[in-house]
Amino acid sequence: DEKNQVLITNAWLQMYWFDVYLSWDQYEYPGVLNLRFPADQIWVPDILLYNSADERFDATFHTNVLVNYSGSCQYIPPGILKSTCYIDVRWFPFDVQKCDLKFGSWTHSGWLIDLQMLEADISNYISNGEWDLVGVPGKRNEMYYECCKEPYPDVTYTITMRRRTLYYGLNLLIPCVLISGLALLVFLLPADSGEKISLGITVLLSLTVFMLLVAEIMPATSDSVPLIAQYFASIMVIVGLSVVVTVLVLQFHHHDPQAGKMPKWVSSFRGMKKPGENIKPLSCKYSYPKHHVSVNRMEMNVLPGHQSSNGNMIYNYIAMEGRCCPQKNDPGSKSGKITCSLPEDTELVQKKGLMDTIPVIVKILEEVQFIAMRFRKQDEGEEICSEWKFAAAVIDRLCLVAFTLFAIICTFTILMSAPNFIEAVSKDFA
Known part of the structure; x- marks a missing residue:
């Protein structure tokens, strides 16, 4: 007894x-x-x-x-x-x-x-x-x-x-080792799944149940701490720290972009760069030839293949009723200058139409600038969120490696410290 x-x-x-x-x-x-x-x-x-x-x-x-x-x-x-x-x-x-x-x-x-x-x-x-x-x-x-x-x-x-030790090994030690392995899976679980905290707390409660089983077997003495209780306590510390780190990881992953950019110490602490961060976007060095069109002293640069019926108001108000005559240039050149002559009454109508459309164009430009600003802010927010998410992923991977090493060291150091550990394993588990 x-x-x-x-x-x-x-x-x-x-x-x-x-x-x-x-x-x-x-x-x-x-x-x-x-x-x-x-x-x-x-x-x-x-x-x-x-x-x-x-x-x-x-x-x-x-x-x-x-x-x-x-x-x-x-x-x-x-x-x-x-x-x-x-x-x-x-x-x-x-x-x-x-x-x-x-x-x-x-x-x-x-x-x-x-x-x-x-x-x-x-x-x-x-x-x-x-x-x-x-x-x-x-x-x-x-x-x-x-x-x-x-x-x-x-x-x-x-x-x-x-x-x-066969009974205690199968009913206490092996389940505890498996549960500690489940605790390490917390760092592999995606942050968007919403189950990281639940898994960590469930593992912690499972270890608590095993601790209660050991307490029922052992006498109520304070002379020494059982070896298996030391092992359970170390695994519980690992699981508890994993829950704390998981809370920090979730805080990083769901960081509000309006709260500001990532501090420099966090960026330097992670010590890693996102894949493709140093890759610069390719720039097109090819320049298209330009065609100059003169409309009664007004010249517009037109790209090859550009059509005047693209819905732009400026082109819609330009009535190309006159005759456009191309000027002779160098036969080897791909660019040319087209001169169009318009009647005087048509020129007056065009100028009046352009003057009437200036306020509309200004308003359209303001709206375009507002939309561009919104897209720019949205891109900046997504960039900030992506930095915080990458930092959370880095912390997850680092903690996975660190906690795995710590769990392995604790398992072998604590269990093998028993004087007759090798004898018990060779006789009872053989």
């Missing part, structure tokens, strides 16, 4: 002594070699378990005492012994526990009963699913108290047990 730090042992004691008052001559009583007496009818040494945790203190069943004709007495009382056992949870679940069974006389000193030790017989040991019995070494001790000069001997058997 690890929770209450009690060891329950099903065993029987073997006590041998000589009693000269219980010997007889076998020739006077032929055929009588052994006799059996109840334990309460003859003298029996008061050997008790010092560190008993039983309500009756003495949990042995008082059987008969087998007495030989020579006075040799044999007393083998069985019992279910409950003893106190200090549980060292420092290396749980890769721990080795040592529990003592201290036997001695309660009222007789060493001058009256010379207590000697026999080796523990474990030939009838029944294996346990949780523990492996390593050994049961014994030792005889002598205690001297201030009240008395005589020694008080005792025999202490140390039961050494190694915990079998």
Whole structure:
């Protein structure tokens, strides 16, 4: 019972002594070699378990005492012994526990009963699913108290047990490692999915449930922190920090462009450039030949293939009623000058129409400038948002690498610090 730090042992004691008052001559009583007496009818040494945790203190069943004709007495009382056992949870679940069974006389000193030790017989040991019995070494001790000069001997058997870690590995350690891997997936989840925070908090709650399972098994002691609790705590720190970083990443990803541009320290911290940031747009160096058209002292540059019926008001108000005569130029030249002669009344009508359309054109230009300004601001906002989103992606990738390394280091450093980690893995997981 690890929770209450009690060891329950099903065993029987073997006590041998000589009693000269219980010997007889076998020739006077032929055929009588052994006799059996109840334990309460003859003298029996008061050997008790010092560190008993039983309500009756003495949990042995008082059987008969087998007495030989020579006075040799044999007393083998069985019992279910409950003893106190200090549980060292420092290396749980890769721990080795040592529990003592201290036997001695309660009222007789060493001058009256010379207590000697026999080796523990474990030939009838029944294996346990949780523990492996390593050994049961014994030792005889002598205690001297201030009240008395005589020694008080005792025999202490140390039961050494190694915990079998297969159960805890499959039900606690492996799920925790998988959950820590899920925590790292938070940095791979797109920020637009809206599930980054939910995944991190879910993983954190899962680790909390495993911590509660460990707390139910372990005794309420503050002497040491279990190894598995240290591992769970480190993974919880990783998951908690991942949630904090995720909040920062989402803040960067959904940054308001009106809040301003990215600070220089953020831009320098990320230390990366967006793909294609240094690529300059291609500029067209080809220049089209120009055709000059003269309309009553007015010349307009027209691109090749340009049509006058493009919906422009200026072209609509220009009535090309006169005759346009091309001027002779160099035959090898691709440009030319077209001179059109118009009647005087047509020229007056055109000038009046142009004067009437100037306010409309000015208003149209203002609207075009406003639309251009809106598009320019929209492009600037998109550029700012794209910088913040790129910074969020950089932080995600950096944290993915850093937290992965930290999780791997914590896993191997903490678990392999157990003295018998390799032995437990080779025996239980092989």
